Amino acid sequence: MAAVAVLAATLLLNFSSAHAKQDTTFVTIADARSGIATPVDLGAPGDSPGDMFVFDQPLLNEARQPIGSNSGYCIRTLPGQFSECQWTLTMANGTITVAGREAETGTSLIPIIGGTGAYVGARGVLTTTPNGDRTFTQVLTLFR
Incomplete structure (x- = not known):
């Protein structure tokens, strides 16, 4: 029994270490x-379920210099609160696509569902937070 516990702890430690190095x-x-x-x-006049928002906007780095585009769409699911969204961050070395539920206010965690180029096989999470100036800080954590 002790050997099984040691083996399980060793496997968990090795998995955690390997995973941390790849993030x-x-x-x-x-x-x-x-x-x-x-x-x-698309629905009843005003903010209603099924309405869409389509966008193709500049993507900037932390210094607010252009690095690509941020393009996609959102479908309103709960007026004034949530939408289901999918968008692609396009950069010179590839793309990252995200899809999931985005809150109208506050921070949202959106799954990374894939990518191309340098990001082929990408998975992880994008944390998006509105900045109050019609920009959004997107922190991408890739688990590769």
Whole structure:
């Protein structure tokens, strides 16, 4: 029994160490102050389930220099509170696609569902937070 516990602890430690070495975190800024940001009112007039928001906006680095584009769409699921969204961050070395539930206010955690180029096989989480100036800080943590 003690050998099994030692083996389990060793495997867990090795998995945790290997996983930690592979994680990559970087920050981008989605700039909703320019580019395309189009609401599509599909349901009842005003904010209602099924309405969409389509966007293609500049993607910036932490120094707020352009590094690509942030493009996608959101479908309103709970008016004034949540939307289901999918978008792609396009950069010179590849793309990262995210999809999940985004809150109208506050920080949201969105799953990273894949990528291309340098990000092929990417998985992880994007944490997005509105900055109050129509930009959003996006912290990407890739588990590779």
